[in-house]
Amino acid sequence: MKKMFTIITVSILFILPAISQEGLTFQGFLRHETAVSTAVMDETEYVKSLTDLSLVGKHYAGDYRFYVDLYCTYDSVNGDEGEVELREGYVAADFANTSFIAGKQWIAWGRADEINPVDVINPEDYSEPLVRGKGDRKIRVTALSISKYLGDYTLNMVFVPDFTPPAYETNSHWSTGLASLIQEYSLYYAQQAVDLGVPSYRIENYVSEHLILEDKENSVNNAQYGFRLSGYLLDTDFSLYYYRGFWSDLSRPVIFVNNYDIVTGYPESVMLAFPEFKMYGADLEKALGPYTVRAEAAYYTGRYISYDSSRIGSPEDISRYVADRGAGKSNVLKVVAGMDRFWGNFYVNAQYVTEYITNYDKLMMLPEELLHSVTLKVSDKFVEDKLEPEVKLVYEITENDLYLAPSVSYELYDGIAVKVAWDILTGDESGTVGQYKDCDQFKVQLKYNF
Numbered sequence: 001m002k003k004m005f006t007i008i009t010v011s012i013l014f015i016l017p018a019i020s021q022e023g024l025t026f027q028g029f030l031r032h033e034t035a036v037s038t039a040v041m042d043e044t045e046y047v048k049s050l051t052d053l054s055l056v057g058k059h060y061a062g063d064y065r066f067y068v069d070l071y072c073t074y075d076s077v078n079g080d081e082g083e084v085e086l087r088e089g090y091v092a093a094d095f096a097n098t099s100f101i102a103g104k105q106w107i108a109w110g111r112a113d114e115i116n117p118v119d120v121i122n123p124e125d126y127s128e129p130l131v132r133g134k135g136d137r138k139i140r141v142t143a144l145s146i147s148k149y150l151g152d153y154t155l156n157m158v159f160v161p162d163f164t165p166p167a168y169e170t171n172s173h174w175s176t177g178l179a180s181l182i183q184e185y186s187l188y189y190a191q192q193a194v195d196l197g198v199p200s201y202r203i204e205n206y207v208s209e210h211l212i213l214e215d216k217e218n219s220v221n222n223a224q225y226g227f228r229l230s231g232y233l234l235d236t237d238f239s240l241y242y243y244r245g246f247w248s249d250l251s252r253p254v255i256f257v258n259n260y261d262i263v264t265g266y267p268e269s270v271m272l273a274f275p276e277f278k279m280y281g282a283d284l285e286k287a288l289g290p291y292t293v294r295a296e297a298a299y300y301t302g303r304y305i306s307y308d309s310s311r312i313g314s315p316e317d318i319s320r321y322v323a324d325r326g327a328g329k330s331n332v333l334k335v336v337a338g339m340d341r342f343w344g345n346f347y348v349n350a351q352y353v354t355e356y357i358t359n360y361d362k363l364m365m366l367p368e369e370l371l372h373s374v375t376l377k378v379s380d381k382f383v384e385d386k387l388e389p390e391v392k393l394v395y396e397i398t399e400n401d402l403y404l405a406p407s408v409s410y411e412l413y414d415g416i417a418v419k420v421a422w423d424i425l426t427g428d429e430s431g432t433v434g435q436y437k438d439c440d441q442f443k444v445q446l447k448y449n450f
Contacts (some may be wrong), residue, residue, distance in 0.1 A: 023061060028054040028069075028450060034077075035443035037173055038422070048173075048443075049077035054087070065092040067103075088140045101145040106138050107158055109228060109241060110296050111283045113349050115375060115394075117298035117334040118241045118281035121158060121226070123248040125167040128174060130394075130403055130436065131423045139164055153231035158243075160224040163216035165274065166248045177435045178253050185211050188266050212271040216246065226279070241281035246274040247303060251432050252365075254304045257326035262318055265309065267326070277302040290341050294351075297335040304329055307363040308430075321363060330359035338375070345381035350374070365430065372397040386411040394433060401427030401434040419445040 035048040052073045059066040071087035090103025110116030114134060122138040129137070143160045169179060186207055193206040216222045226243030247254060254275055257267035281298035304327040312318055338351030353373045360369030374397065379390035387410050394403040407421035423441050427434025 024057070024059045026055060026057050028056045029447055030450070031445060031447040033443055033445040035441045037440065038424075038442050039438045039440040047077050048075065048441075050075045063094050065094070066090075067092070097149045099147045099149075102143075104140045104142050105145065106135075106140050107143060107145060108134075108138075109239075109281075111237075111239075111285045111294045112296040112336040112338065113294075113340070113351060113375065113377065115336055115351065115353055117296055117336060118239075118243075118279065118283060120243055120245055120279050120298075121160065121224070123164055123166040124250075126169045126174070126250050127167060129169070129176075129251065130425070130433070131405065131441070139167060152233070153229060156228040156230070158226050158228075160245070162218050163222055163224070163246055163274065165213075165216075166250050168250065173441070174436070174439055177429060178250060181255070182211065182272075185266070185270055210269040212269060214271055214273045216274065222246075236284050236286040238284040239282065241279065241283075241298070243279045243281075245277065245279070247277050248274050251435075253306060254327055255306045257321075260309075260318075260322050260326070270326075273304070273327075275302065275304050288339075291339045292341070293337075293339045295335070295337045297333070300332045300334070302329065303332045305357065305361075305364045305366065307361070308365045311363050317363060320361070328359065328361045328364055330357050330361075332357055340377075345385065347377075347379045349377040351376075368398055371399070373399075383410075396427065396431055396433050399427060399431035399434060401425075401431040403433050403436075415449045417447050417449075419447070421445070 030051075030053050032051045033048065034050075037045050037047070050073060052071065054072075055070040057066075057068045057070075067088065067090055068086065069088035070084070072082070072084045074082035086104065088104050088106065090101050090105045092099065092101045107121045108116075108119060109121065110119045121143070122141055124137045125132075125139055141160050141164045142162060143158055145159075146157045148155045148157075169176065189207045189210045190203055192210075193203045198206050224243070224245040226241065226245070228239050228241050230237070230239040232238075254273045256271045256273050258270070259268035261267065278301045279298050280301075281296070283294070283296040285292065285294045287293075306327045307321055307324065309321065309326070312321055333356045334353070335355075336351055336353050338349065340347065340349035351374065353375065355371040357364070357366060357369045357371075360366070374393075374395050376393040377390070379388060381388050387408070389408045390406070392403075392405040392407075395401070402425070404424040405421060407419060409417050409419035411417045421443050423439070423443070425433055425436040425439055427437055429435055429437060
């Protein structure tokens with residue numbers, strides 16, 4: 001795989017630019033990142049040395065456009081074999097008042113910075129949650145997107161025929177509360193299999209039969225779809241949204257339990273589920289003098305929020321836990337409001353985020369029915385815009401969790417930049433951010449854009 005990666009890299013950097021012609025272009029990046037854990041780990045210090053390569057090819061032929069993104073990764077430290085995948089690939093057609101995009105794509109909804117309640121179409125890769133950019137975290141899905149242009153308004157309709165699950169974290173450094181829970185259940189069911197006399201070669205199957213990852217069948221009933229109506233009114237850009245899909249946010253995973261045993265404290269089986277939900281949303285963006293104001297809101301119906309069995313304190317709690325299969329159903333409202341401004345090269349973006357659980361239950365893995373958080377991003381540029389320090393912050397007020405990410409990047413040559421960054425995460429391990437409190441890391445990145 002390392003040899004293949006080298007061949008692909010050489011081809012991209014030296015051969016492909018030479019064969020670019022009218023209507024056919026190639027661009028992309030070659031990036032290397034090394035990360036070292038700055039948190040105290042029980043077993044070993046995590047080190048990452050990942051090289052990834054993105055080659056984007058675009059071809060224009062009259063009313064048609066073709067787009068492919070070949071993505072290659074190789075981690076020399078962790079011994080991964082490496083991967084080469086078609087991360088994105090679609091064909092598009094543009095006509096007078098209508099455009100079509102069909103294929104594997106990223107459909108980005110929302111106007112807020114990073115935290116987008118309405119951006120629910122593409123699942124995420126949780127191998128490095130929070131610290132990676134959204135473009136790296138989002139998993140592309142096979143979809144049909146149709147846009148109809150109606151003067152000052154655009155109606156975008158989306159159809160996703162198959163369910164794509166999120167990618168689960170795969171290394172010990174990013175072990176979270178969900179990973180610990182799955183490990184605990186795995187050990188319990190493995191021991192149960194031994195106690196029942198299950199043959200050793202069948203133990204793994206026994207565990208997978210009791211610790212289940214929900215698998216959605218490819219059927220019409222499991223198709224996802226939605227629309228976005230966007231326009232410009234009263235000097236304001238706005239959008240209205242609707243989407244019917246399956247909840248796949250692993251920072252708030254849904255875990256159903258079957259036949260909970262109050263004596264052992266374990267269920268007969270558990271399932272990591274992706275239940276159906278509906279989303280109704282809106283966003284807006286407006287310039288107010290030197291400021292740009294953005295707001296975004298989503299109302300989810302049919303959401304499930306997992307219960308925490310350690311919060312059971314009465315027979316009524318046990319009855320409710322068993323009846324609800326370990327997860328309560330509730331509608332949820334999430335709102336983001338913020339503004340940003342430039343003072344020359346100095347940039348500030350600040351946002352307030354709130355989330356309201358309409359049918360809150362004390363057994364839910366949330367501290368309160370109303371959650372509050374803030375985000376902040378500050379950056380500047382120096383040395384002929386080559387040196388750029390930046391600080392990002394996410395503070396979960398209700399859960400008292402903090403993510404702080406200072407970084408400095410410097411452009412060495414045209415298209416070549418080096419970046420150093422420190423990801424700091426702290427808080428209660430039951431919190432959305434605090435579950436990563438042992439995942440602090442210092443990283444150095446070298447990137448070449450071509």
